[in-house]
Amino acid sequence: MELRTLGYFVAVAEAGSVSAAAGVVHVTQPALSRQLRQLETELGVDLFSRSASRLQLSAAGREFLPHARDVLRRADAARTAARSYAAGRLESLTIAAPTTTLTDVIAPFLATLHADDPMPTVLESDPHEAYAALRHGADLAIVTEAPRPPLASAAIAVLPVWAFVPADHPWAAHDAVRLRALAEETLLVLTPEFRPRQILDLALDRAAVSAGSMVECSNPQVAQALAAAGRGVAVVTDDPRFGLHGLEVQGRDGPLRIELFAAWEPEHHAADTLESLAVRLRDFCVERYGADVAP
Structure with a gap:
């Protein structure tokens, strides 16, 4: 027929x-x-x-x-x-991103999209799942380590790993805390598969410092909630909540940082559009968090 x-x-x-x-x-x-x-x-x-x-x-x-x-x-x-x-256009856009990045970076960025931008869908995934998401239909993945070839990529931001304390904590008047002093506190940390936890563990290992006490949390907002309740210091990378004060963590090699990258398949029919969106996301991060986060 x-x-x-x-x-x-x-x-x-x-x-x-x-x-x-x-x-x-x-x-x-x-x-x-x-x-x-x-x-x-x-x-x-x-x-x-x-x-x-x-x-x-x-x-x-x-x-x-x-x-x-x-x-x-x-x-x-x-x-x-x-x-x-x-013509290299996208009618819809699927983004795979970690939980914290989704909440604090991707969702606010989506609020700035124009009427002629593709309709977005977001998949919550850890950075390792993001690569599989690209193979199974996602257009853009946000990851916390430099993407492996042959993926195309763009650096998005370099964000602090924060130590969050309540407003009545003795450290609340400071902007930074040394890793050795932090290790003496009860640390509210994420589970080992999360990149902020990996960065913290690596910094402790390099400084030959052992944390006295760690309480693992499966969600960064839960860690902050416990910090607000006075149960310890939350070590996460998301934006402050519950009236907490954030301090940069100074390790042996300088402040602890987490990097964000956008990754996509280079053969994608709208690769140029995806690259343009990645640049816009990078510019959005600079506008939101300041010039210091520029990669």
Whole structure:
């Protein structure tokens, strides 16, 4: 069954006669009649009731007409989408991002999108899952380590690892805390698969410092909530909540930092658009957090 033949059928049904439809589709009347007969033979059903004076849709034809229109509408949408892909445009955008990045960076960034930007969908994933997400339909992944080749990538931001304390904590008047002093506190940390925890563990190891007490949390907001309740110092990278005060953590090699990268498949039909969005995301981070976070 050809789309062109379906179009002829719909044209005749809407025009009410072969002669009227012939002028619309720019096909001679005999040729159009043959195409309709061929379609009926292929389907095994009469779509029209024919008499000497007029042509009418049969009961089967009336039932078939909305299906034919739907197929033609979908085919037209597919052509439009293909033209968009060929031009490097995105109708929709799927972003895979870690929990903290999703909440504090991606969601606020999405609020700045323009009406002509693609419709976004966000998948919550850890950085390792993000690579699998790219293979299974995600367009852009936000990761916390430099992406492996052959992925295309762009550095987005370099953000602090914070030590969050309540406003009545003795450190609340300071902007930074040394790692050795921090290790003497009860630390509210994320579980080992989270990058901020890995950065903290690596810094402790390099400084040959052992943490006296660690309480693992599966969510950074939970860690902050416990810090607000006076249960310890939350060591996370998300924005401050619950009235907490953030201090930069000074390790042996300088302040603890977490890097954000955007990654995408270089063969993606809209690779240029994805790169442009990554640049916009980087600029957004600088505007939101200050020039110090620029990679």
